[in-house]
Amino acid sequence: KYENYVALKGGVRFNGYDFSGAVFFGRTCSLDPIKLIDPDVASVLGNPPFTGGYCYAQGWLPVSELVLGIPASCLFEISAGVGAGAFFFVEGPTYGGKMFLGVSGELLCIVSIEGDITMIGLKSGDDLRFKGHGHFEADIGPCPFCISVSKSVDITYQNNSWDID
DSSP states (O other), X not given: OOOEEEEEEEEEEETTEEEXXXXXXXXXXXXXXXXXXXXXXXXXXXXXXXXXXXXXXXXEEEHHHHHHOOOOBTTEEEEEEEEEEEEEETXXXXXXXXXXXXXXXXXXXXXXXXXXXXXXXXXXXXXXXXXXXXXXXXXXXXXXXXXXXXXXXXXXXXXXXXXXX
16 A cells, blocks of 8 residues: 555676676565665665656666686786766656766786765755765785785765765
8 A cells, every 4th residue: 555666686797797786666665675776875865655666677788898808817808897877756846867887807806996976966956965985905816825905985965965975
């Protein structure tokens, strides 16, 4: 009587290709179905109920194989990731989107790097919010004896106020 929705999340991986996606359509009185398919988007939405839809797709492609014709292996591999999504909910009304960019690579089976950034923007009434997360990681040497470096940053913006961690 109060909730009717479809929430799906899935993915497929083969030969260095990696695709995933999520979709929500309907009405929910809690954040739980949206948390299950995309916790990042759920963290910016606010208080339920939500009536509307959300759709997101993401893919990782082995650029070294597609552009240079070199089969992906730990000897040499460069991959790029991209994702995009949008949502709209009648309450508010609330609308926004999610974007993702990433790059990863390996060289000679001893050097690996990975970096990605995710941004979510939301507009609900007079409320404007952005949430972003970036991550960089590098390993040099054969693991478990490798030297690892990693750094993360979280950025939030809400109604003319910035917070950077």
